Amino acid sequence: MKKLGIVVTLIVLIGAVWGFLRTQSNEPKIEKLVLTGSSTVAPLAAEIGKRFELLHSNVRVDVQTGGSSRGVSDARAGLADIGMASRALKDDEKELLSFTVALDGISVILNKANPVQSLNKQQIIDIYTGKIVNWKDVGGNDAPITVVNKAEGRSTLELFLHYFGLKNTEIKPQVVIGDNQQGIKTVVGNPDAIGYVSVGTAEYEASQGAAIKLLPLEGIAASVENVRNRSFPLSRPLNLVTRGEPAGLAKDFIEFAGSPQVNDLIEAQYFVPVPH
Amino acid sequence: MFKNALTTLLIWLTAALVSGVFVWLLADIIIHGLPKLSWSFLVEAPENAGRSGGIGPIIVSTVLILGVAMVTATPLSLATAVLLSEFIRHDSVFGRLVRRSLDVLAGVPSIVFGLFGNAFFCIYLGLGFSILSGGLTLSCMVLPILIRTAEEGLQATPNDYRLSASALGMSRSATLVHLLLPAATPALVAGLMLGVGRAVAETAALIFTSGYVDRMPDSLFDSGRALSVHIYDLSMNVAGGDASAYSSALVLILLLLIINSIALSLAKQWLHRSVVTA
Numbered sequence: 001m002k003k004l005g006i007v008v009t010l011i012v013l014i015g016a017v018w019g020f021l022r023t024q025s026n027e028p029k030i031e032k033l034v035l036t037g038s039s040t041v042a043p044l045a046a047e048i049g050k051r052f053e054l055l056h057s058n059v060r061v062d063v064q065t066g067g068s069s070r071g072v073s074d075a076r077a078g079l080a081d082i083g084m085a086s087r088a089l090k091d092d093e094k095e096l097l098s099f100t101v102a103l104d105g106i107s108v109i110l111n112k113a114n115p116v117q118s119l120n121k122q123q124i125i126d127i128y129t130g131k132i133v134n135w136k137d138v139g140g141n142d143a144p145i146t147v148v149n150k151a152e153g154r155s156t157l158e159l160f161l162h163y164f165g166l167k168n169t170e171i172k173p174q175v176v177i178g179d180n181q182q183g184i185k186t187v188v189g190n191p192d193a194i195g196y197v198s199v200g201t202a203e204y205e206a207s208q209g210a211a212i213k214l215l216p217l218e219g220i221a222a223s224v225e226n227v228r229n230r231s232f233p234l235s236r237p238l239n240l241v242t243r244g245e246p247a248g249l250a251k252d253f254i255e256f257a258g259s260p261q262v263n264d265l266i267e268a269q270y271f272v273p274v275p276h
Numbered sequence: 277m278f279k280n281a282l283t284t285l286l287i288w289l290t291a292a293l294v295s296g297v298f299v300w301l302l303a304d305i306i307i308h309g310l311p312k313l314s315w316s317f318l319v320e321a322p323e324n325a326g327r328s329g330g331i332g333p334i335i336v337s338t339v340l341i342l343g344v345a346m347v348t349a350t351p352l353s354l355a356t357a358v359l360l361s362e363f364i365r366h367d368s369v370f371g372r373l374v375r376r377s378l379d380v381l382a383g384v385p386s387i388v389f390g391l392f393g394n395a396f397f398c399i400y401l402g403l404g405f406s407i408l409s410g411g412l413t414l415s416c417m418v419l420p421i422l423i424r425t426a427e428e429g430l431q432a433t434p435n436d437y438r439l440s441a442s443a444l445g446m447s448r449s450a451t452l453v454h455l456l457l458p459a460a461t462p463a464l465v466a467g468l469m470l471g472v473g474r475a476v477a478e479t480a481a482l483i484f485t486s487g488y489v490d491r492m493p494d495s496l497f498d499s500g501r502a503l504s505v506h507i508y509d510l511s512m513n514v515a516g517g518d519a520s521a522y523s524s525a526l527v528l529i530l531l532l533l534i535i536n537s538i539a540l541s542l543a544k545q546w547l548h549r550s551v552v553t554a
Contacts, residue, residue, distance in 0.1 A: 013347070034405075039513050042488060043325035050491075062489045062499050064405055065509075079399075181516055268324055 029058065033249050036064040037071015037084030041238045044102065044269045045084055048257050051265065055256075059249060072096065075241045081250045083241035097246070098239040101257045102271040105199035105235035106159055107222035109184070111191040112211040116140040119215055125164050127194060130172035135192060148186050148195030149173035156180075160196055163234045180270060187212050199227050199235070200270045227272045238271060302529070309526030312519050318527070322490050325514045326506060331524055333492040337407060337500025338476065338531070340493060341486055344411025345475050349418050350468070356419075357426035362452060366431075375424075382420035389417045390481040398485060405499040410486025417481055418471035425470065429463020430456055458547055465543040469536055476532055479504040503528045 035045050042065045049061030066074075068085040072093055075083030089098050108124060110116060116139055119127070126132040127145055136142045149171050150157035161168060175193070177183045180201040187193045188211050202214050203224050214222040218233050226232040246254050256262065263273040320330030356374070364371050393413030403409045433456050441451040457464075479502075487499035490506070501509075507524045510517035 039509075043509070043514050046488070046490065047325055060491070060498075062405065062487065064487045064489070064499070065483065065513075178511070178518060 031059050031249055033061045034080045035082045035084055036074045036080040038068040038086040039065040040086040041084040047265045048262050052256050075243050085239045085241050087236055096241050098241050099254050100237040100239050100274050102238045102266045103227050103235055104271050105227035105232050106156055106196050107199045107202045107214040108196045109187050109202050109212045109214055110194055111187050112213050113191045128171050143192045146190050146193040147173045148175045148193050151176050151178050198270045200224055200272055224272050228275055305525050308522035312523040326510050326520050327516050334501050334503055334506045337493055338503045340407045341410045341502055342475055345414035349415035349422055353419055353422035356423045361427045361430040378420040378423055386478055387480040389413055390484045393485040405487035406497045407486050407500045408496045410482050413481050413485045414475045418475050422467050422471050425467025426464050429460035433459040461543050461547050465539055472535055477504055479508045
């Protein structure tokens with residue numbers, strides 16, 4: 001009785017595995033497109049991939065993460081059809097081709113009630129490193145500054161630190177937040193707070209009546225428009241990277257990812273579509 | 277008298293602290309995760325990078341990865357444990373070598389297993405990013421736990437069993453199957469649970485082996501995102517994904533509880549049956 005049970009279980013198991021392996025060979029030939037790289041681009045690429053699959057029923061778009069450098073090296077080694085990088089190509093990577101699908105910008109935000117209209121780069125650095133702790137030192141009210149920083153691991157944090165030449169350990173935050181929405185809510189709820197979030201999200205929320213204002217950086221207004229025309233300094237391109245001129249499926253995908261058909265997907269990830 | 281009371285108090289406090297942390301963690305996940313949890317969340321595919329939609333394909337991938345890992349690791353580790361405890365002397369050079377290497381293996385950080393799995397299964401064996409690669413990587417990772425707990429379970433069975441069986445003229449394999457393994461079942465199941473727990477919580481080893489694709493897998497050669505990878509991505513990488521991350525974490529805990537109770541009841545049945553028939 002016991003042995004019979006074991007034998008039956010084994011047969012069922014083997015059958016299940018065999019059936020699983022067989023299903024693949026019975027179906028029509030499926031083409032696979034592999035993308036690897038930046039974790040910032042990955043969710044967007046996966047969404048674009050899903051829509052691409054709807055249009056091409058025999059195509060599977062597999063998106064894998066691992067960081068921008070991995071995307072570049074996988075594309076270079078031919079391990080991936082397309083690499084993803086949330087930065088421009090470096091000088092020693094110029095043999096690769098890059099195609100910008102979207103742009104990402106970061107804006108410093110204050111509460112609307114805060115009289116401060118602009119801060120220069122050094123003032124922002126001093127506020128975030130705790131050298132300036134009161135708004136009156138930068139022309140505001142006599143009130144302590146609440147510094148809102150991003151949690152470790154956020155790409156927004158990396159871009160912010162890189163632009164201001166800071167290390168995360170140097171920052172003295174009062175509040176540490178996760179996503180854009182949380183950052184906006186924190187600044188809305190605290191008139192003395194300063195934070196930074198994705199430009200796309202901030203502009204959308206401000207237009208919906210959230211009590212925040214976007215500070216200009218180096219005299220350039222933080223707006224989706226300025227991120228789009230690439231004049232806003234705190235921004236980066238989200239790139240697809242290939243070794244040599246893309247052909248076939250990769251070419252179709254890159255063209256699709258650069259077309260207006262995916263603009264809603266790009267905006268849903270709080271990025272800025274490139275002008276067409 | 278006073279000292280005694282103080283010690284008792286301290287011990288109770290420590291116990292309360294430990295369970296307090298657990299309750300807090302569980303309550304946090306339930307409070308944040310419950311609102312989004314529904315039948316459709318369990319069966320639908322993720323949409324908008326996981327902010328909406330469900331986790332159906334991810335649960336399937338997780339179970340498949342876990343299945344591959346356990347189906348390959350269990351027989352291997354059981355055989356090794358039997359060898360170590362029953363067929364070679366405890367202090368033999370070979371046995372010590374195996375045990376030492378298992379201890380080292382148990383202490384290796386999971387990201388190293390991930391890189392190894394990526395280099396060996398995905399690239400060298402050409403399995404690519406697939407559920408198979410992920411499962412095999414996990415099985416390497418849980419081998420030390422499974423082997424050491426199974427070995428300890430076997431060694432804990434009284435030596436009288438072996439002597440009596442031998443006196444009765446039972447063969448070595450019959451003794452093993454009918455006496456020693458059933459007697460060691462609780463330890464084997466405990467080891468299995470530890471292994472499943474470690475495997476199902478794994479992110480680092482899986483992100484480079486079974487991958488990031490959140491589509492319903494067609495075969496074991498497809499890439500499939502595990503629940504833990506999904507939770508990590510939602511909470512660290514996707515703005516506005518925290519609500520889904522909490523619900524996924526809740527599902528992960530429920531999944532673990534279900535697997536644990538199934539294994540426990542199976543073990544009970546097995547023990548009962550072998551006692552009756554043996």
